[in-house]
Amino acid sequence: MTRSAHRHDAGAGAPAGDALVVLSLYVSGPTPRSARAIVNVRKLCEENLPGRYTLAVIDLSQTPALAAQHQIIAAPTLVREQPLPERRFIGDMSNAQRILAGLDVVAAAG
């Protein structure tokens, strides 16, 4: 869950007109908030960025060193790594509107 190698494995079928959104979700193990964050992010992406995003879930409880490397100070933290500039969101990602706004994504209809 921590490899950066996972970045290559999605977005192959992304529409050419839209930039690929590369996301990393840092969680602190199988906790309820992490679970909620994961589910919320996946839902949000599937609904608004279908086929043009990649999501890496990184468990800091297994690889704490990655936290310092990516300047993560709390979990769960969602990082938009592409397109730049980097954006960060902290929490269980239950406020979808705010995240979509932060990601510069217009919420999908319905």
Next chain:
Amino acid sequence: MAESQGLDPRAELQALRSRLAEAEQTLEAIRSGEVDALIVGDDVYTLDSANAASNRLRSDVLAQMKDAVVAVDAEERVIYLNRAAEAQYGQASSQVLGHPLGHLFAVRWYRVDDDAVAATAMRDAGAWRGECVHVRHDGGEIHVESTVTVLREASAPADGRLIVSRDVSERYRAAAALREAMSELGRSQREFATLVENSPFIFTRFDRDLRHVYVSPLIEQVTGRPPSAFIGKTHEEAGMPAALASQWRGLLRNAFDTGSSSDARFSFSTRDGELRHFEARLIPEISAEGGVESVLSIASDVTEREVADRERHAAEESLREADRRKDVFLATLAHELRNPLAPIGNALQIMRMSADSTAHDNARGMIERQLRQLVHLVDDLLDVSRISQGKVELRRQRIELAAVIANAIETSRPVIDAGRHELVLAPGSGPEIVVDGDMTRLTQVVANLLNNAAKYTPSGGRITVAARREGGQAVVTVADTGIGIPADRLPDVFEMFAQVDHSFGRSQGGLGIGLALVKRLVEMHGGTVSAASEGSGRGSRFEVRLPAEAARERSRAAAAPSQRRRAAGQGARVLVADDNRDSADSMAAMLSLMGFETAVAYDGDEALQVAAALRPHAAILDIGMPRLSGDEVARRLRADEQSRDMMLIALSGWGREDDRRRTSEAGFDHHLVKPLDIDALVELLAATDFDARGTP
């Protein structure tokens, strides 16, 4: 910061704002409890104090587990999977997390209702454990042993599930292979059982301790006990008879020691006490290591075959014995027939060479005795043969036993005298004992017993004849002081061609026919005959028992017939016609001696001519004559007025009712059977008043 160098001030400002917003959001998230961990340096500080320790522990444990661990939330979305799960389902967690569980695998149940069973267990007990198939996203199938537990989070509105699965595909395939093998084995075992249980053979298998490890059900039919009474036991332990158990111990030891097959025969007395015979083949069975592991015995019941074999042997033996007796008989017969010829030849020689009348008389006497012997022999033979064929009929009448004995003694006298035996007629053999019988045949019976006694008694012995009445029976005994009969031969003496002592018997002359004839004739009279002897050299005693008649008037037959012979003729004329010239001539000669006037004819035509010329009072006609048969001659004589009242006597080889009816229809007055009983003929002629009949 290094990365912001070179950016335009507006962009830098934007970034700073953004950072500030993020910082504000972070603080807000922390304050609102959305954050569960803070990271300071390399350390992760979990904020949920209540679950901190257990979370950490759980996380470590789950990550390390070899089993695939997958957690889903209440909406079946994947919220956790460990490395083992990534490997097992072939997907990285990042690809799957947050997706429905179906992205990872689909469940296929082994049985239709497994699904419902699992759901019920989850609802009622909060856990289910069982086996099912996980079908991976790429279609691969994994047989898993799965434990599913409810995942309850205090803060979550509903329960999720934790699915721990162990890949048991390997084991499953092995088990499936084993099941297949077992079912194959089961099938072959069933085939073996079907084969064995429908086979007429008894299969048994023994281990190295000589104990039964398999016994086919058929054993119950033989021993009355089921196979279970034998399994795990030796023959001794199963209570088999000691001799049988010992025999089997030897057979089995040998099979184990030598490793080679062998055949055996054994007998077993069944519960019903019937002795049955078996043949068994013992086959050593070799183990993978090379030693004899067990011995298989295949036994079959050969009792019927053995019985049939024995019966066949007995039949063959009895045929051989009959054949042997016949050979002996033929040899003896030839000898017996030739025996009298030598003295006859000698006598003729003497008569030719000597003019002395005494010598002539002696020689003639010798010829007569030998001739009588020959005739007797041939008569017996013919009689036995005729009795065997049912051709002899008894001419029964009331006769006195005394007369029978007197006639018999007269018949046998020459033989008795030749042996210089003393004949004793026991006192009390009174004439009042009467039987209903055939005089000729009963005389033959007693005479044969006398001849037998004379023959088997060394010269100078004593022969005792006695008659008595015992209840409803007339009993005649003939005892001698002769060679006796060994006890083991007693039952056989009345058998055809049986002879007690071949060397002695032959030297005395004997075909073994006499006693056989006695037995048959006595039985025809409804009587019995028995032989007794105290052993070799101690004489024999024969006893004839006949149903007795009440003694009333004296039978006419009681008087000895020979006394009347001379006077019988009264000068009456008799024609004798027979194509056997000797027969005709000798009969004519005899009748002449008795005072009859006789004439002979040698065929039917001649008989008619002579009858016409001589006009005899009586005619004795042989039935089987050439040209004209006796029947035809009789018919013509009856048709002719001159000879209509002539007394006609048929002489026939046959004496059945049919034969008698035919001669009667041809016009005969009487029917006499060959060999001719002269006494009977004389009586017929003597009883006839030819004058009253009307002389032709």
